Amino acid sequence: xxxxxxxxxxxxxxxxxxxxxxxxxxxxxxxxxxxxxxxxxxxxxxxxxxxxxxxxxxxxxxxxxxxxxxxxxxxxxxxxxxxxxxxxxxxxxxxxxxxxxxxxxxxxxxxxxxxxxxxxxxxxxxxxxxxxxxxxxxxxxxxxxxxxxxxxxxxxxxxxxxxxxxxxxxxxxxxxxxxxxxxxxxxxxxxxxxxxxxxxxxxxxxxxxxxxxxxxxxxxxxxxxxxxxxxxxxxxxxxxxxxxxxxxxxxxxxxxxxxxxxxxxxxxxxxxxxxxxxxxxxxxxxxxxxxxxxxxxxxxxxxxxxxxxxxxxxxxxxxxxxxxxxxx
Amino acid sequence: xxxxxxxxxxxxxxxxxxxxxxxxxxxxxxxxxxxxxxxxxxxxxxxxxxxxxxxxxxxxxxxxxxxxxxxxxxxxxxxxxxxxxxxxxxxxxxxxxxxxxxxxxxxxxxxxxxxxxxxxxxxxxxxxxxxxxxxxxxxxxxxxxxxxxxxxxxxxxxxxxxxxxxxxxxxxxxxxxxxxxxxxxxxxxxxxxxxxxxxxxxxxxxxxxxxxxxxxxxxxxxxxxxxxxxxxxxxxxxxxxxxxxxxxxxxxxxxxxxxxxxxxxxxxxxxxxxxxxxxxxxxxxxxxxxxxxxxxxxxxxxxxxxxxxxxxxxxxxxxxxxxxxxxxxxxx
Numbered sequence: 001x002x003x004x005x006x007x008x009x010x011x012x013x014x015x016x017x018x019x020x021x022x023x024x025x026x027x028x029x030x031x032x033x034x035x036x037x038x039x040x041x042x043x044x045x046x047x048x049x050x051x052x053x054x055x056x057x058x059x060x061x062x063x064x065x066x067x068x069x070x071x072x073x074x075x076x077x078x079x080x081x082x083x084x085x086x087x088x089x090x091x092x093x094x095x096x097x098x099x100x101x102x103x104x105x106x107x108x109x110x111x112x113x114x115x116x117x118x119x120x121x122x123x124x125x126x127x128x129x130x131x132x133x134x135x136x137x138x139x140x141x142x143x144x145x146x147x148x149x150x151x152x153x154x155x156x157x158x159x160x161x162x163x164x165x166x167x168x169x170x171x172x173x174x175x176x177x178x179x180x181x182x183x184x185x186x187x188x189x190x191x192x193x194x195x196x197x198x199x200x201x202x203x204x205x206x207x208x209x210x211x212x213x214x215x216x217x218x219x220x221x222x223x224x225x226x227x228x229x230x231x232x233x234x235x236x237x238x239x240x241x242x243x244x245x246x247x248x249x250x251x252x253x254x255x256x257x258x259x260x261x262x263x264x265x266x267x268x269x270x271x272x273x274x275x276x277x278x279x280x281x282x283x284x285x286x287x288x289x290x291x292x293x294x295x296x297x298x299x300x301x302x303x304x305x306x307x308x309x310x311x312x313x314x315x316x317x318x319x320x321x322x323x324x325x326x327x328x
Numbered sequence: 329x330x331x332x333x334x335x336x337x338x339x340x341x342x343x344x345x346x347x348x349x350x351x352x353x354x355x356x357x358x359x360x361x362x363x364x365x366x367x368x369x370x371x372x373x374x375x376x377x378x379x380x381x382x383x384x385x386x387x388x389x390x391x392x393x394x395x396x397x398x399x400x401x402x403x404x405x406x407x408x409x410x411x412x413x414x415x416x417x418x419x420x421x422x423x424x425x426x427x428x429x430x431x432x433x434x435x436x437x438x439x440x441x442x443x444x445x446x447x448x449x450x451x452x453x454x455x456x457x458x459x460x461x462x463x464x465x466x467x468x469x470x471x472x473x474x475x476x477x478x479x480x481x482x483x484x485x486x487x488x489x490x491x492x493x494x495x496x497x498x499x500x501x502x503x504x505x506x507x508x509x510x511x512x513x514x515x516x517x518x519x520x521x522x523x524x525x526x527x528x529x530x531x532x533x534x535x536x537x538x539x540x541x542x543x544x545x546x547x548x549x550x551x552x553x554x555x556x557x558x559x560x561x562x563x564x565x566x567x568x569x570x571x572x573x574x575x576x577x578x579x580x581x582x583x584x585x586x587x588x589x590x591x592x593x594x595x596x597x598x599x600x601x602x603x604x605x606x607x608x609x610x611x612x613x614x615x616x617x618x619x620x621x622x623x624x625x626x627x628x629x630x631x632x633x634x635x636x637x638x639x640x641x642x643x644x645x646x647x648x649x650x651x652x653x654x655x656x657x658x659x660x
Contacts, residue, residue, distance in 0.1 A: 070403070104436030113435035120402070120439070124426055130395020131427065137396055138403035141355065141381060148399070161423075164392035171387065325437040326471050328495045 003223060005287055007063055011219055012282055013296045014062075015055040015275045018079045020300050021088075022050045024308060025078075025095070029254050037255055043096055043312070046108055048254040051079040053217070053247035056274035057181050058083035060222025061149055061242075064230040070135035070148040072128030073121035075110045080151050081121070086114040088303065092311035099321070100314040106325060126152055126159030129178065133165045136174035140236075147175040147233040154243070155186025157200040163207075166241065170207040175233030177226065178241040183248035188260040204241040211241040217274045220281065247274075331521035335508025337369035339481035339522045340446075343488035344371065344408060346526045348378055351406065354492060357384035357393055358410030358446075367412055368448045368507050390420035394445065398428045401441040406492060411447040414463045414501065428497045429472030443498070444491045449477075450503040450550055450599060453512055454641055457633035462549075462598070465605035467499050468576040474498040474531060475576040479506065479552035482520045483574055486529030493528065503550040503599075515553040532578030536587070540569035542659050543623075544587040546610055547597040548573045551646060555597050558651035566659055576606065584610060585617040593623040595658045597646050602628035625658045627651060 003011075025048065032042025039046065051058075054076070062083035065071065073080040081091055087102070094101030095109045102114055110123035118135070122128050132150035139146035156162055157180050169176040180200045184191050197203060204211025210232070212225045222244055229240035247269040251258045282288035334342065348354045355378075356371055362385040365372030375383040386393040390411060397407040411417065417424065424445070431439045451460030468475045474496055478484040484502065491498040506518040537552060538559055545555045545568055552572045559568035569587050573580060588594050594614060596607040607626035614621055627646045635641050646654075 070399070072399075102436070103434050103438065106436050107434035111434040113431065113439050115402070115435070115438050118403075120431070120435075122427060124422055127395070127422060127427060130392045130423060131399030131402065133392065134396035134399020134401070134405075134407075135403050136399075138400040138405045141400075141405065142403075160419075161391045161395065164387075164389035165395070167387060168389055168392040168396065172384075325433045325435075327474070328432050328437060328440040 003063060008282060008287060009296070011059040011063055011223070012275070012278050012288065013300065014059050014083050015219065015278065016297060017300045017303065018055045018058065018082050019052060019275060020304055021082060022052050022078060024304055025050065026254065028308070039255065045097070048109060049076040049252065050250045050254065051076045053249040053269065053274070054181055054183060055079050056217050056219035056222055056278070057151070057179065057244050057246050060219045061177065061179055061226040063223045064227050065147070065149060067117055068144070068146045070118040070132060070146070072132045072148070072150045073119070074125065074128060074152045074156060075121070075123045076153070077110070077112055077121035081112050081114070081119055084119045085117045086112065086119050087116070088307040089310040090114070092307040093314050096311040096314070097316065098311060098314035099317040100310070104321065104325070105317045126156035126161040128152060129161050129165035132176050133169045133174055136169065136176045137172065140174060145234045147177060147230055149177040149179055151179045151181060153186065154180055154182035154184070154191050154200060155189070155194060156180070157203065158194055166204070166207045166209065166239065169239040170209050173236065173238035175236070176239040177229045177233060178239060180241070180243040181246050182243055183246050185248055185252070185261070187252040200243040201241060209239050209241060211243070214242065214244045217244065217246045217272065219274055219278045332524065333519050334481045334522040335514070335519045336478065336481045336484045336502065337372065337507040337509065339485040340370050340488055340502065341372050341374065342522070343485040343526070344492070345374060345377065347489060347492045348374070348382065350526070353404060354406045354408065355382040355384070356408045357386050357397070359386055359388060359412050361385060361410055366410065368502065368504050369509055370410065370446055370502065390416060391423050394420050395423040395427065397443045397445070398423065398431070398441055401443045402431070402439055406442045408444040408446060408492065411445060413459050414447040414449045415458050415461050417463065417466070425470045429470055432496065433472060440495045441497050442495045444500055445497065446500045446502065448504050449501045450505055451634050451641060452505050452645060454636055454638055456636040460634040462600035462629070464501050464576055465600045468606070472497065473577060475501065476531065476574070477501045477548045477576060478574065479549050479572050480518050480520045481522050483529055485522055486527050487531070487574065489526055490528040490531060494531070501549070505550055515550070517553050517556070529574070531575045532580050534574055534580035534583040535572045536569060536583065537572050538568065538570040540567035541591055542567045543593045543595060543655055544569045544571065544584070544591045545595045545597060545651070545655065546571045546573060546584055548576065548606070549599065551597045551599050554646060554648045555651055557648035558655055561648065561652050562655060566655065568655060579609070579613070581613045581617070585614055585619055588614050588621055589619050592621060593658050594621055594625070595654055596626045596628070597651055598626070598628040599645060600629060602626065602631050623658045625654055627654045
């Protein structure tokens with residue numbers, strides 16, 4: 001499936017939006033946490049897992065998805081949520097714990113739910129695979145050509161939920177795309193110490209489904225593989241598995257001392273940054289000029305200004321609102 | 329006109345059948361729910377009527393298929409999913425209590441999950457520690473799940489239809505020894521007249537099965553029958569009120585409180601473990617209502633795993649005889 005100019009520019013701009021969103025979150029998260037870091041302090045308390053470096057995965061897959069398609073994400077969800085089209089203002093407000101947030105301040109950054117674009121995520125590793133199978137089952141039973149994509153890190157591929165869900169989706173030939181974001185690190189444990197096979201794509205064979213390894217953190221290569229998987233799913237031919245070697249620039253969570261990480265690793269990865277990479281390709285194809293790039297970046301900043309302003313200026317929930325919404 | 333009597337399993341199947349006929353979004357999945365009809369007869373005949381698309385046998389992958397129910401429900405389907413024995417919750421509890429039970433809350437009410445999670449509970453037939461537990465207290469303890477425990481066929485049908493129509497996750501516990509299976513004895517009183525037309529029983533409404541003035545016995549499920557038998561055996565000496573809670577979440581505290589106000593004495597009978605469960609919860613509920621209680625007693629599984637050998641197993645579960653003895657002691 002050929003990506004047109006608009007889609008390619010959407011991919012580039014969305015990656016910029018994700019990167020800048022998280023750069024702003026890095027700063028916002030540190031507010032109230034200096035000079036002494038306490039995870040419970042500041043306008044954004046709690047854990048914060050950022051996806052800087054993994055933007056190509058989000059846009060490469062989401063380039064093929066529609067609003068009606070379902071996405072489930074893991075505890076590191078911002079790139080996926082933004083690329084799926086989750087309301088950025090409400091998402092930011094949720095992260096700030098505000099009443100106007102997606103979950104009225106009940107979920108926070110690991111638990112973002114936007115039914116309008118069928119996005120959800122979970123703080124439990126590998127937990128998003130089974131609900132994606134369920135969404136795909138619902139689509140199939142209702143005669144729709146909608147698909148579901150489940151994203152998780154390479155650490156999640158050692159959870160039973162991954163294998164159970166792959167098997168179930170395969171038996172029932174459900175339209176699910178399993179996407180493994182291999183950023184090499186499960187918190188501090190490297191892939192070599194967690195995974196018996198060289199690529200999780202090899203595990204697809206165990207369930208009789210296609211498995212593809214994308215060895216580069218390249219949005220276009222990811223989009224090509226995802227296009228094949230999504231089309232296959234829409235045709236009713238069943239699930240696929242894609243593993244992508246992607247990059248985690250930051251710690252597992254903000255505040256992670258990363259003593260386990262080889263010195264200089266991140267600097268080397270950044271030389272192969274996925275955003276700059278797509279930018280070079282688009283420039284070479286004359287789809288992107290310096291002035292258009294400037295326009296896109298300025299637009300991103302304005303969008304982010306609005307989202308963060310909305311979040312900061314929104315009211316907190318009433319404390320006793322904690323008692324609401326246990327049941328629908 | 330003779331009233332039509334059904335076993336509890338037939339009543340459950342009839343409820344599911346009528347709802348599947350009414351609403352195409354209702355479907356069933358779980359282990360052995362298809363040709364087998366459910367190990368405990370909770371889906372008998374549904375496959376033949378509705379086909380494989382709506383009655384789905386699953387692999388032994390509880391995490392996958394319970395999570396699948398959550399995902400399908402979020403998209404507007406109304407799955408009925410079976411966890412064969414509640415004891416098996418250990419392999420899939422994350423999908424139940426971290427996702428099914430919490431997603432509505434964490435989404436600020438934005439996500440609705442109309443899932444009925446049916447599960448078999450209970451012992452009495454020497455199935456030992458991993459296939460005999462009650463465990464409804466665990467699920468009643470976790471916020472976000474409604475918990476239903478019918479004691480007879482009439483309630484089973486009405487509560488099942490109510491569960492299917494509820495927009496929230498409902499855990500529907502059926503005692504294996506109430507289902508009326510050919511291979512496991514049920515109390516004769518578990519099979520009851522059941523109207524053919526669909527009807528609902530609202531959650532959170534306990535039923536006073538027998539009224540009395542000396543002592544209130546509160547219980548649920550199979551123990552309702554044993555409590556009634558105990559009360560009948562003592563009726564010449566004691567006037568005992570027996571309350572069937574029918575649902576644990578929501579819990580009908582007012583009915584219990586009103587009864588204790590009248591009798592002044594409470595005996596809670598529970599097949600579940602004694603500590604940190606239903607028995608303590610009811611004592612606390614009455615105390616918080618400032619009702620003077622002259623006597624509080626509880627008879628429950630004595631905080632040991634369910635043993636295998638018949639005399640050992642019979643020792644740990646309340647029986648009509650031990651309930652009667654506890655009742656006499658509570659009034660003495």
